[in-house]
Amino acid sequence: MEQLRALASRIRTARTVTVMTGAGVSAASGVPTFRGPEGLWRSFRPEDLATPEAFERDPALVWEWYGWRRAKVASCRPNAAHDVLARWSRDDLKQVRIVTQNVDDLHLRAGTRELIRLHGSLWEVKCFNGCAVGARAWRDDRVPLPHPVPRCPHCGGPARPAVVWFGESLDESDVDRASDAASCELFLTVGTSAVVYPAAGFVRLARSRGAFTAEINLEPTPASSQVSLSILGAAEEVLPAIDQLLASV
Numbered sequence: 108m109e110q111l112r113a114l115a116s117r118i119r120t121a122r123t124v125t126v127m128t129g130a131g132v133s134a135a136s137g138v139p140t141f142r143g144p145e146g147l148w149r150s151f152r153p154e155d156l157a158t159p160e161a162f163e164r165d166p167a168l169v170w171e172w173y174g175w176r177r178a179k180v181a182s183c184r185p186n187a188a189h190d191v192l193a194r195w196s197r198d199d200l201k202q203v204r205i206v207t208q209n210v211d212d213l214h215l216r217a218g219t220r221e222l223i224r225l226h227g228s229l230w231e232v233k234c235f236n237g238c239a240v241g242a243r244a245w246r247d248d249r250v251p252l253p254h255p256v257p258r259c260p261h262c263g264g265p266a267r268p269a270v271v272w273f274g275e276s277l278d279e280s281d282v283d284r285a286s287d288a289a290s291c292e293l294f295l296t297v298g299t300s301a302v303v304y305p306a307a308g309f310v311r312l313a314r315s316r317g318a319f320t321a322e323i324n325l326e327p328t329p330a331s332s333q334v335s336l337s338i339l340g341a342a343e344e345v346l347p348a349i350d351q352l353l354a355s356v
């Protein structure tokens with residue numbers, strides 16, 4: 108409880124807050140995480156499904172997996188963690204930016220205002236060949252998709268999920284915005300294993316720029332030793348508890 112009070116007090120006084128989220132924030136909604144005993148990478152190899160080479164080899168297999176995940180996420184709803192962060196992001200008295208690695212768009216569905224999506228969205232597709240028009244992602248939230256491998260409407264080539272696969276660069280403007288957001292008074296990382304870069308590097312960057320740093324996770328991560336305050340607990344419980352403390356003063 109002392110730790111929650113300490114974090115609530117930091118949040119109360121900070122004028123600029125940045126929250127970096129990962130798959131653990133959506134776990135209570137029923138969206139599978141990647142790592143850990145129940146994680147996707149226990150049953151699926153990223154090399155087979157989440158690289159451009161995998162898509163080139165077998166686009167139908169990759170789309171089958173993404174189709175399954177889209178159907179799963181479509182049946183999920185934002186949880187209390189998303190709701191609290193969305194409310195904070197709409198606070199007119201301070202700037203609260205949410206930087207997420209999640210591709211499920213549950214932060215958007217919860218009504219988050221300032222959202223930076225580092226790894227794209229399950230609900231957007233783009234041209235795999237990178238044709239001039241289709242390189243820009245477009246939204247397609249049909250479940251199921253009508254074709255096993257959707258086509259780019261501009262060049263007819265295969266379309267791919269507009270997510271960031273291993274070995275791919277993140278969108279430069281997203282990285283710039285996230286880097287900007289690392290200049291804040293309080294940087295909080297929630298529900299991420301903190302092993303995937305460049306996302307995992309932002310907590311250190313924020314700290315080096317003078318932010319107070321904190322983490323909320325079910326278990327210790329590589330970020331735990333870098334932050335000033337590490338809270339072990341579920342995002343969907345800890346964030347509402349902090350929100351209540353904020354409301355009670």
Ligand code: BJW
Binds near residue numbers: 129134143275300
């Ligand atoms: C709870 C909870 C609850 C559970 N409450 N908590 C520097 C050093 C080393 C390597 C690299 C580096 N720079 C680049 C790399 C290579 C690579 C990388 O980082 N590899 C590492 C794994 C070693 N990075 C890249 O390739 C990136 N590209 C890049 O940097 O380009 C330039 C470049 C290329 C090549 C070489 C060098 C430079 C791209 C990374 C793309 C990541 N893509 C994925 C898939 C997205 C699409 C899809 O979904 O299909 O993104 S991988 C997957 O991991 C997904 C996630 O966003 C990401 C992070 O996972 P996250 O969110 O942390 O989830 P989990 O499951 O790992 O953890 C969940 C956590 O929640 C756990 O800690 C639980 O305890 C906790 N939890 N329930 C609170 N209720």
